[in-house]
Amino acid sequence: MSSREYDVLVVGGGPAGYYAGLITAVKGLKTLLVEEERIGGTCLNKSCVPLATLLKYLSTTDLIDKLSREGVGISVSNLSIDAGKLFNYVRSSVVNTLSESMRKTLEDLGVDVLNGRAVLVNDSTAKVGDSYIKFKKAIIATGLKWGSGSGVRPCTEFIDLNELPSKVLIIGCNPFGLSIASIYSMLGSEVIVVDEGSEVLKDFDKEVVNYLMLALAERGVEVMTDTVVNSVVVKQGVKEVRLVRGNEVLTVGVDEVFNASVCNPRLDVLGGLNIKLRDGYVWVDASLRTSVGNIYAAGDVTGLSTYAHTAIVQGVVAGVNVSGGNMSFTYRVSPRYTFTYPEIFSVGLTEDEARSLGYEVLTARQSLTSNALARASMSSGMVKVVVDSRYGGVLGVHAVGYGISEVVNEVSIAVTLESTSDTVINTLLAHPTLGEVLRDALLQVLKV
Numbered sequence: 001m002s003s004r005e006y007d008v009l010v011v012g013g014g015p016a017g018y019y020a021g022l023i024t025a026v027k028g029l030k031t032l033l034v035e036e037e038r039i040g041g042t043c044l045n046k047s048c049v050p051l052a053t054l055l056k057y058l059s060t061t062d063l064i065d066k067l068s069r070e071g072v073g074i075s076v077s078n079l080s081i082d083a084g085k086l087f088n089y090v091r092s093s094v095v096n097t098l099s100e101s102m103r104k105t106l107e108d109l110g111v112d113v114l115n116g117r118a119v120l121v122n123d124s125t126a127k128v129g130d131s132y133i134k135f136k137k138a139i140i141a142t143g144l145k146w147g148s149g150s151g152v153r154p155c156t157e158f159i160d161l162n163e164l165p166s167k168v169l170i171i172g173c174n175p176f177g178l179s180i181a182s183i184y185s186m187l188g189s190e191v192i193v194v195d196e197g198s199e200v201l202k203d204f205d206k207e208v209v210n211y212l213m214l215a216l217a218e219r220g221v222e223v224m225t226d227t228v229v230n231s232v233v234v235k236q237g238v239k240e241v242r243l244v245r246g247n248e249v250l251t252v253g254v255d256e257v258f259n260a261s262v263c264n265p266r267l268d269v270l271g272g273l274n275i276k277l278r279d280g281y282v283w284v285d286a287s288l289r290t291s292v293g294n295i296y297a298a299g300d301v302t303g304l305s306t307y308a309h310t311a312i313v314q315g316v317v318a319g320v321n322v323s324g325g326n327m328s329f330t331y332r333v334s335p336r337y338t339f340t341y342p343e344i345f346s347v348g349l350t351e352d353e354a355r356s357l358g359y360e361v362l363t364a365r366q367s368l369t370s371n372a373l374a375r376a377s378m379s380s381g382m383v384k385v386v387v388d389s390r391y392g393g394v395l396g397v398h399a400v401g402y403g404i405s406e407v408v409n410e411v412s413i414a415v416t417l418e419s420t421s422d423t424v425i426n427t428l429l430a431h432p433t434l435g436e437v438l439r440d441a442l443l444q445v446l447k448v
Contacts, residue, residue, distance in 0.1 A: 006032045008322055009126055009135035011118045011269050014041020015308045016299025016315035017141035018102055023319025025109040032135070033111050034118040034128055038096075039103040041143055043308040045095055046156035051179045051339040053090050054159075058186040059341055059402055066378050083164035083187050091159060119271040123292050127271075137322040140282060140290070140297040141315065142269050144306065147262035151232035151239045155180060155260035165189055165255035169241055171229055172260030173200040175338040176306075178216070180258060182340035185219045192252065194227040194243060195261065203336050204346040205398035207365075207384055212344050212400055219341075232257055265301045279303060286328040288318045296322055310334060333416045335408050342381055345408045348396035348415040351386050360389045364444030368401045371440070372432035377402055383441040385421075392420040397438065407435050414438070421445055 008024045010017045013035030021033040038045050061081065068076045106113055116128040126133045146154035155172070158180045168184050170177045173195035185191045200223065201209045213223065230242040230249075239257055243250040265281050276283040276291035281303025288296045298318040299311035310331070317329045337345035354361045368374035368381040381401020388395055397411045414424055421442040429436050 003132045003134060004032070005134040006030050006112075007136050008032070009034070009118070009133055009138040010141060011120075011126070011138065012041065012141035012143055012266075012299070012301075013039040013102075013113070014141060014143050014299060014311060015043050016143075016311035016318070017041070017139065018106070019312050019315030020139045020141060020298055020319040020322075021106055021111045022109060023316055024323055025106070025111045027319070027323035029323055031111045032114060032133060033106060034114045034116055034126075034133075036115070036117045038099045039106070039113065040095070040099045042156055043311070044098055044102070046159065047176060048308050048339070049095060049098065050090050050159045051183065053094050054086070054183050055179075055339045055341060055343070057086065058183065062186065062341070063377055070378075081187060084162040086187075087159050087161060118269055120269060120273045120295075121271060122273065123294055137294045137296070139315075139318045139322060140269055140295065140301055141299045141311070141318075142266035142301050143311075144263040144300045145266050147259050147264070149232070149259070151234045152257045152259050155258045158183070158258055161256070167254040167256075168192070169194065169239075169252065169254045169257045170260055171195070171258065171262075173197070173223060173225065174260060175201065175336070177258075177260035178212075179339040180260065181221050182216065182219075182338075185216070185221050186341055191221045192224065192254070193221065194224045194229060196226065196228045198226050200225060201336075201338070201344075204344060205350040205384060205396070206352070208344045208346065208382075208398045208400040211381065212338070212340060212342065215342055216340070229257075263306070265303065267301070286330075287321045287326070288314055288329055289321070304329075304331060305334060307334065307336070333412060335412050337405055337408055339405075342379070342401050343403070343405045344398075344400040345405060345411070346396070346398045347408060347411045348394070349386055350396055350398065351384075354386050354388075354395050359395060361395065362387045362389045362445050364441055366437055366441035366444055368404075368437060371434060371437050373434045374401060374403075374437070379403065383407075383437045385438075385441045385445065387421050387442070387445050392422055394419050394421055394424065394442070397441075399437070403434060404437075407438060410435055411438060 007029035008031045010021045010033040024031045067074045118126045118128045120126050146156050148154040167190040169192045170181050181191045181193045227245040230244045233240045238253045282297040282301050284297050284302050296318040298314035317327045320327045335347045366383045379402035383399040386396035
């Protein structure tokens with residue numbers, strides 16, 4: 001058995017672990033990052049990046065098809081999509097290439113990257129295979145594992161199919177489930193999405209959600225709320241799904257079932273170490289320190305969010321703090337978004353949330369049809385702003401439309417910095433760009 005010693009052990013190579021490793025290496029600490037599968041984690045290999053890539057390709061195809069049918073001078077005949085080849089290309093040429101690039105970046109900075117499963121033996125030793133790793137500090141960034149069962153695939157396997165299923169059922173009306181539904185419907189599958197809850201995307205503004213639901217319905221996606229999957233039975237290659245909605249019992253036959261509703265933190269890494277949990281996730285304080293003083297945690301395993309952007313910032317905070325810094329993680333403003341077609345996002349307070357907190361608010365909406373680039377992409381949709389009527393602060397921004405996620409970062413900065421509508425309106429924004437819709441929406445507040 002071999003033994004090695006490090007200043008920092010990072011367990012998990014997803015967004016949180018990757019950025020934590022970058023920071024500790026830049027700070028001059030001898031760092032080992034252990035990843036059981038591929039660098040990039042679920043986000044890069046199984047969810048966010050494949051979804052965003054497929055959405056880009058398929059929405060581009062849809063635009064070309066629209067232009068061809070409109071007779072604008074662009075003519076495309078025999079346009080077809082081979083889902084199996086497309087999935088394989090995304091896995092091999094996009095995902096794998098990015099994963100190897102991230103690994104090389106870590107190694108170039110001096111991080112040792114080890115493939116394997118790490119288990120903490122105590123607060124200074126971990127076991128990886130037959131090797132024992134001694135460390136001064138550790139960062140747990142092991143992420144989540146999505147549930148599966150008889151006849152049910154975890155949602156992270158949506159990209160693994162070699163052929164397009166004719167009919168798909170997805171469990172979970174959340175951003176992940178609806179994004180998968182949108183991709184499969186664009187490819188030509190018949191799609192059903194079920195959820196035991198009564199509300200779809202409850203953390204989003206209702207107006208943009210309603211717009212998305214109409215768009216998905218137009219594409220043939222059936223959304224069933226207050227519906228429980230009672231059983232899945234495979235018969236002659238067909239998965240018979242028994243659904244219960246109130247007193248109604250339905251049975252539908254589909255080719256694939258994906259679970260996007262049940263996930264659990266990967267806690268095997270804890271081994272016999274007694275680390276405090278909160279609702280089944282690793283408890284952390286504002287510095288992302290766990291109940292064991294020299295061990296930190298970042299990303300989905302903390303239960304604070306399942307979005308990769310949160311994991312990235314947590315990775316930075318944990319990396320800085322194990323390197324002797326004093327940085328706190330705040331979760332005041334976090335963008336919520338989907339990789340659906342059309343895309344939607346919500347940043348800051350919804351109108352209902354703002355009113356419930358006692359704000360007197362002004363709201364305004366701006367159609368995307370007035371924006372040059374949105375028109376060029378034949379996109380419809382809208383931006384809704386929620387503004388504090390007393391001080392003019394931008395409390396929330398909510399939007400729906402093709403390519404609208406390109407605006408979400410500037411919106412996040414504006415809301416995080418507590419910008420006023422006057423500040424945004426007087427900011428010189430490049431023209432023509434899609435980002436101008438934020439200013440134009442805030443100009444509508446002046447009319448109220």
